[in-house]
Amino acid sequence: MATDSLWQEVLNPQARIAVIGECMLELSMDDSLATPQALSATVSYGGDTLNTAIYMSRLGLNVDYVTALGDDSYSEWMIRQWQREGIACGLVHRYRASLPGLYAIENDESGERYFHYWRSQAPVKQLLATAERREALFAELRSYDVIYFSGISLSLFKDHELDALFAFLKTYCDRGGVLAFDSNFRPKQWPEFERARHWFSKAYQLSRIALPTLDDELCLYPKQSSDGAIERLKLGKRKELIIKKGAEGCLALWLDQCRDCPIDETVSLVDTTAAGDSFNAAYIAARCQGQDPVQACKAAQKLAAQVVQHKGAILPLDKMPG
Template identity: 45%
Template sequence: MSNPKPRIALIGECMIELQQRADGSLLQSFGGDTLNTAVYLSRALGDSGAVDYVTALGDDSFSDAMCERWAEENIGLQRVQRLPGRLPGLYCIQTDAAGERRFLYWRNEAAVRECFTTPAAGPILAALPDYDVLYFSGVTLAVLGEQGRGKLLETLVEARRRGAQVVFDNNFRPRLWASIEAARVAYRSVLPYVELALLTVEDEQALFGHADSEAVFAAYAQLGTPEVVLKRGAEACLIRCDGQSYEVPAVRVEHVVDTTAAGDSFSAAYLASRLLGGSPVEAAEAGHRLASRVIQVPGALIPKD
């Protein structure tokens, strides 16, 4: 996957994030699966790559603040639409004593739902196939809606035709879908174009009913996906790449504070390493190292230092 100074576009949603503290107070920041990955990917690549985020926001002060924060992280904003009168989505993170999360969402009217259906989306969609890498997730599929997903699929077909690499994180969230069958149809439409699949067994089981990791690998082998990574939290991740199998132990963490963005940060470090010429094992080790740091700090995005 090595590519001199690759251009990566990540497609998805960033929301207003509220972290509920033990005393009931709330700390406000921003987050979302592909945005979290974009930030950590930008940090990991530094000057060795260019990261753009593709989304739609409102014209409110929260949307202004998001764009300012992304610019500070060296994330390109030229593919961000600002829709008058609209707002970003919002979610609240509640964590238990073990650091496990519970999410509450307010996102039905979020601007991102019109990301690929506005007149301004035309030039953005036309530009995406010229990127070296396109990255999206199961959450992206859900929030774009049926019409937006159709536009995304057309983009993936053209991107692959031009030689772009397509990376997908399965991130299945049942509450975002009208039915499990609707989700299956959407996933199955895009999976044939994916070259690097970053998965969790739990999401694959919930969506497709796969019995175990071997069943997941078998399903993606049938699709012809050349590189599949199974993220398994504190357990070793499992990788199949070009017919080779790898198992890479996770980094042990004594005190987990918040597991938010653990998988997103792993994906970012893994992809950055692969783009810079690292082997699958080296990439997984980088992913585990970053995720182990992220889960020791509250919220999705840890301070740069």
């Protein structure tokens, strides 16, 4: 059973981490190669939880990615790339006659990103579709020390599937498993905000490590002030709560501690893709390696600062901070 101090018996360098979510094919538009007859784009892959899994693996953690793909060559290619990053793919389910989701990404001059999705039939939406699939997956997940997912992960599933997932997670946490959750709220994926509030609240109630972004919380609760959002996030059983505030740094709350963690360096913003995803990975990695929450926030800010100074979600290996 994990303790309420630092949960050292669970958060250690050998911890087994399951990351649940969706990864899609990514089209990055290249205006320099466009012609009057055609656009030009580079094909890659991306997804918030997959980004986090890659950075976790690069930082020395034992990570399994939990998702579903098709039986096509694009899905096979993605799995090979993830395995080259050191991610275990034994829980990547493959469904016949399916294709992975697809999105196109654009960046404006400030580095802010915009997405266009083709994902309504993505195979990951079938991951919890039957009782048999749910029971088989939950049986596998019981052996993991940490389960990580995001609000985007939750948006993939129907309410009865989420009911089953949270029933499993309640038992998992009661037995000492650590749940880590990043809200990562995307309005287009939650047409009914009240539904998102319901499921996010359940996730926060169970989470040992909560990693919300303040701007996302203010979007989800538009009538709430920043102070009000922070007080709401603090409700319930005391958790390790790291509130990301963009250029203002982050706020770390744990046990009886509350520390403001400003960003120490000025960065030239190029692309904000995966800023939060990389932060989350580095934070959890630092905690597993014995650093306290403030030290972990500094490590997370260092990686995120490097990520936003480069195009794309994933840094070249030689650009990873030492």
